Amino acid sequence: MTVVPGPVPRLLRGVDRAAFAAALTRRLRERGVPVDLTATGVFVRALATRTPTTPTALYWTARIAVVRRHADLAAFDAVFAELFADAALGTDPHARHRPPAGRPAASAAPGPPEPGGSGLPWAIRPTVVGVADGDAPDGPGVPQRLPSAAAGLADTPFEDLDAARYALLADWLAAALPALPTRRTRRRAVRRRGTRTALRETMARSRRTGWEPIDLVRTSPVRRPRRLVLLCDVSRSMQAEATAYLHLGRAFVRGTDAEVFAFATRLTRLTPALRRRSATDATAQATAAVADRFGGTRIAANLHALLASRHADLLRGAVVVIASDGWDSCPAADLAAELARVRRRAYRILWVNPRAGVPGFEPRVAAMAAALPYCDRLVPGGTFAALRGVVDEIAGCAALSRRPVTTTA
Amino acid sequence: MTSALTEVAELADRMDSVGYLVDEGLATALFFAVRLGQPVLLEGEPGVGKTTAAKALAQALDTALIRLQCYEGLTASEALYEWNYQRQLLAIRLAESRGERLRDADLFTAEFLSDRPILQAIRYAGPRPPVLLIDEIDRADDEFEALLFEFLGEASVSIPEIGTFTAARRPIVVLTSNRSRELHDALRRRCLYHWIDFPAAERVARILRRAVPDAAGPLITSGAEFVGRVRALDLDKPPGLAEAIDWLSALSVLGVGELTRPAALRTLSALAKTADDRDTVTGALADLPDPAHV
Numbered sequence: 001m002t003v004v005p006g007p008v009p010r011l012l013r014g015v016d017r018a019a020f021a022a023a024l025t026r027r028l029r030e031r032g033v034p035v036d037l038t039a040t041g042v043f044v045r046a047l048a049t050r051t052p053t054t055p056t057a058l059y060w061t062a063r064i065a066v067v068r069r070h071a072d073l074a075a076f077d078a079v080f081a082e083l084f085a086d087a088a089l090g091t092d093p094h095a096r097h098r099p100p101a102g103r104p105a106a107s108a109a110p111g112p113p114e115p116g117g118s119g120l121p122w123a124i125r126p127t128v129v130g131v132a133d134g135d136a137p138d139g140p141g142v143p144q145r146l147p148s149a150a151a152g153l154a155d156t157p158f159e160d161l162d163a164a165r166y167a168l169l170a171d172w173l174a175a176a177l178p179a180l181p182t183r184r185t186r187r188r189a190v191r192r193r194g195t196r197t198a199l200r201e202t203m204a205r206s207r208r209t210g211w212e213p214i215d216l217v218r219t220s221p222v223r224r225p226r227r228l229v230l231l232c233d234v235s236r237s238m239q240a241e242a243t244a245y246l247h248l249g250r251a252f253v254r255g256t257d258a259e260v261f262a263f264a265t266r267l268t269r270l271t272p273a274l275r276r277r278s279a280t281d282a283t284a285q286a287t288a289a290v291a292d293r294f295g296g297t298r299i300a301a302n303l304h305a306l307l308a309s310r311h312a313d314l315l316r317g318a319v320v321v322i323a324s325d326g327w328d329s330c331p332a333a334d335l336a337a338e339l340a341r342v343r344r345r346a347y348r349i350l351w352v353n354p355r356a357g358v359p360g361f362e363p364r365v366a367a368m369a370a371a372l373p374y375c376d377r378l379v380p381g382g383t384f385a386a387l388r389g390v391v392d393e394i395a396g397c398a399a400l401s402r403r404p405v406t407t408t409a
Numbered sequence: 410m411t412s413a414l415t416e417v418a419e420l421a422d423r424m425d426s427v428g429y430l431v432d433e434g435l436a437t438a439l440f441f442a443v444r445l446g447q448p449v450l451l452e453g454e455p456g457v458g459k460t461t462a463a464k465a466l467a468q469a470l471d472t473a474l475i476r477l478q479c480y481e482g483l484t485a486s487e488a489l490y491e492w493n494y495q496r497q498l499l500a501i502r503l504a505e506s507r508g509e510r511l512r513d514a515d516l517f518t519a520e521f522l523s524d525r526p527i528l529q530a531i532r533y534a535g536p537r538p539p540v541l542l543i544d545e546i547d548r549a550d551d552e553f554e555a556l557l558f559e560f561l562g563e564a565s566v567s568i569p570e571i572g573t574f575t576a577a578r579r580p581i582v583v584l585t586s587n588r589s590r591e592l593h594d595a596l597r598r599r600c601l602y603h604w605i606d607f608p609a610a611e612r613v614a615r616i617l618r619r620a621v622p623d624a625a626g627p628l629i630t631s632g633a634e635f636v637g638r639v640r641a642l643d644l645d646k647p648p649g650l651a652e653a654i655d656w657l658s659a660l661s662v663l664g665v666g667e668l669t670r671p672a673a674l675r676t677l678s679a680l681a682k683t684a685d686d687r688d689t690v691t692g693a694l695a696d697l698p699d700p701a702h703v
Contacts, residue, residue, distance in 0.1 A: 036598055038598050038599070039598070042445065042447060042601065045445055046441050046445060049441070049444045049445060050415075050416070050417065050440070050444070056433060057417070057433075057437070060433055060434050060437035060438075061437060061441075063434070064434070064437055064438045064441060064449075064601050064602065064603055065441070065601060067602055068594075068597040068598070068600075068602045069597065069602070070452060070588075070604050073604060185481060185482060185550075186480065186481045186482025187481070187482040187484070187550060188482070199494040199495075200486065200491075200492070200494065202494075203492070203494050203497060203498075207513070211501045211511060211516075213498075304643075307645070308643070308645070310588055310589075313589045341645075
């Protein structure tokens with residue numbers, strides 16, 4: 001590659017480009033920006049193509065070659081600013097005004113896990129969950145005992161469960177993944193009773209018969225499970241149920257195409273945290289991510305935030321499960337308006353209410369009453385057995401017929 | 410005849426001359442896409458000018474733009490190549506009627522191959538490498554991304570019946586995404602990455618002046634400032650640059666010289682795209698001057 005001869009740039013004069021790139025990328029990796037070797041190589045080639053003469057040029061060269069996702073930009077800017085703070089000001093005019101709080105993109109990246117957190121603020125004690133999660137310590141008798149023990153406990157209210165039983169039930173729940181309703185995709189696959197002739201496959205098969213197309217190969221659209229979106233209330237009034245619902249969410253996230261959000265006063269996306277293999281890790285991460293657990297509830301405001309965020313498209317055609325007792329500090333009319341919007345996007349809305357299983361329950365809370373017309377089903381969720389019922393309801397919700405909601409709040 | 414690019418500023422100037430204003434970040438990203446032959450992935454809010462950037466790049470480099478619009482169910486036969494089966498069948502019949510024997514190699518030749526955008530970009534014969542725009546890659550199924558890896562990494566496409574086509578000169582590849590789903594890391598690894606931010610008000614004004622040359626000066630300044638205010642409102646669909654340009658064009662078509670409340674009301678359909686947004690923006694119109702009440 002020919003580099004245009006000219007005055008030697010001052011910024012990187014006498015610098016070994018490879019060593020510089022390696023050092024910078026190592027620094028970035030230490031700070032949690034994933035930089036692979038390909039990116040480092042590209043960075044060196046970029047430096048060779050055009051030697052940056054100003055810190056701004058160096059900033060853009062490094063950022064474009066090395067950073068691969070929007071969430072890493074903040075960490076990159078921090079490292080770069082640290083290294084070149086005294087070089088000059090004015091690296092990136094856009095990055096220096098950080099995105100406003102309304103845009104969750106850059107700030108939503110989960111930070112590094114806090115090592116050895118002192119106890120979990122959820123109802124679980126970490127030591128006991130660790131036992132259930134790792135290898136069974138009680139010898140060979142335990143696996144046989146699990147199902148019946150869990151089934152026996154399933155009807156106990158969440159408040160009366162200790163952590164060990166909790167873990168037992170969470171595993172039991174994870175074993176029962178819902179058969180989700182499906183949707184038709186535009187992708188097609190070969191089917192005997194397909195509706196369209198596939199020329200490519202027919203020609204390939206006609207080779208066997210001397211290029212005489214005897215077998216017509218047909219295709220039909222592929223069906224795919226719908227996405228599941230769980231919105232989990234973690235406010236004070238839901239303290240007893242929140243952990244159980246998070247376990248439900250973890251079962252969904254690990255088994256299907258699901259998204260989990262927690263909300264009390266503000267909305268937190270928990271999907272990446274819950275995807276972790278170990279239940280202890282997952283709940284610990286989720287706990288760390290939710291800053292406002294056991295606070296007040298603002299259901300309508302949180303639905304609004306979800307619809308305004310870039311995750312709003314996740315609701316399209318999805319089965320939306322809202323787990324909350326319906327105590328909302330926002331006006332009921334707001335909730336109705338937001339739910340109407342969610343309903344227009346989603347395939348089905350199921351509302352899981354822990355109190356709904358109590359005999360004589362009536363949706364008297366203003367928010368709950370306002371929400372009901374927009375929900376396809378109100379499902380009780382006070383015990384693990386009821387949560388198994390939620391799983392069954394999700395599987396069966398395709399059969400629910402939808403009526404148009406004319407109530408305008 | 411355009412010569413090879415040597416400087417970022419030169420690319421920025423050329424894009425400027427075809428009517429697209431770039432900031433340094435985007436210019437650097439596109440410059441490296443051209444010089445390093447590495448695909449570049451552009452992300453950003455809807456309507457911030459991702460697709461237009463690729464179009465302007467092709468124009469600035471005076472070369473062809475080949476576009477692949479992604480959608481669910483997109484497969485190799487729409488993106489890479491397809492055999493022309495009808496012609497193959499005809500060739501078989503013809504051979505039969507002449508009493509000739511056909512071999513596999515006779516049926517799977519370049520003659521029966523239809524190029525789709527990616528193969529087109531590889532086999533492009535023009536004087537300069539083309540710009541290939543793979544638009545809204547997040548709309549294709551995630552399985553489709555894997556189809557692109559060979560092309561993005563090596564600028565080649567392998568066809569089992571013929572062999573591997575490799576581009577003589579790497580096409581300039583621009584991918585755009587609206588982040589409706591997370592792209593796979595393997596795809597990101599093969600690309601440069603740039604996030605396009607929504608520009609500040611005075612930059613919006615400069616872009617508008619370029620995009621709507623007919624509009625009056627004061628209209629553009631107040632319009633850009635008003636769009637910034639509308640974006641700060643709590644909207645279902647905040648207007649992007651594309652909407653701002655549409656709105657300004659609508660205003661200038663009406664012959665409006667200055668932003669007033671009645672004029673804004675008449676052209677609201679270009680700015681607010683849902684019923685709720687229309688109400689919210691109408692509320693924000695209250696502080697605009699209204700000649701009827703002066």
